[in-house]
Amino acid sequence: MxxxxxxxxxxxxxxxxxKSPELYGNCGMLALAYLEEGIKRGKEVEVVFLHNADDPIDxxxxxxxxxxxxxxxxxxxxxxxxSRKQLGDFISMKEGEDxxxxxxxxxxxxxxxxILYKVELLTNWSRTCKEYKRRAVKFWDDIEx
Numbered sequence: 001m002x003x004x005x006x007x008x009x010x011x012x013x014x015x016x017x018x019k020s021p022e023l024y025g026n027c028g029m030l031a032l033a034y035l036e037e038g039i040k041r042g043k044e045v046e047v048v049f050l051h052n053a054d055d056p057i058d059x060x061x062x063x064x065x066x067x068x069x070x071x072x073x074x075x076x077x078x079x080x081x082x083s084r085k086q087l088g089d090f091i092s093m094k095e096g097e098d099x100x101x102x103x104x105x106x107x108x109x110x111x112x113x114x115i116l117y118k119v120e121l122l123t124n125w126s127r128t129c130k131e132y133k134r135r136a137v138k139f140w141d142d143i144e145x
Contacts, residue, residue: 023078026127028067028119030078033132035069035106035115037140046070046103047115050087056102057114063099064122065091070103071143 031047038045048070053062068077068087075082088099106112119125 025124029129031067032129033136037136
C-alpha cells in the first residue's frame with residue numbers, strides 16, 4: 001500500500017509539472033517580468049540560463065532548457081525559491097547530455113532586450129512578459145516584506 005501511495009504522489013506531481021506553462025515554455029517570460037520589475041525597484045537581479053551552449057549570449061542556436069532569476073543569493077522560478085539543483089530537476093536529459101548554468105546581471109533596457117531576444121528565439125513561449133506584470137509586482141512586494 002505504501003508503494004502505491006508513493007507512486008501515486010509521483011504521478012500527481014508529474015501531472016502538475018506538465019500543466020505549468022511557466023516551467024515548460026513561459027519560464028523566460030516570467031523571468032523577464034521579474035527582472036524588469038526588479039530593475040525598476042533598483043535591485044541587482046541576474047537572469048539564469050540553463051543551457052547547452054558555450055556562450056549563450058553570443059550563440060543563437062542551442063537548447064535553452066530553463067530560465068530563472070537569481071537575487072540575493074537565491075534562485076527563483078515559477079515554483080518560488082528553488083535550489084540550484086532544483087533548477088534542472090524537471091528537464092528530461094538524454095544519457096550523456098549535460099547542461100550549463102550561467103547567470104548574468106541585467107541592469108537596463110538593453111540587457112532586457114538581449115534576454116527577450118534569446119527567450120523569444122529559443123523557448124516555446126505562449127505569453128508575453130507583460131502578462132506577468134501583476135505577478136512580478138506581487139513577487140517583489142513579498143520579497144521586500
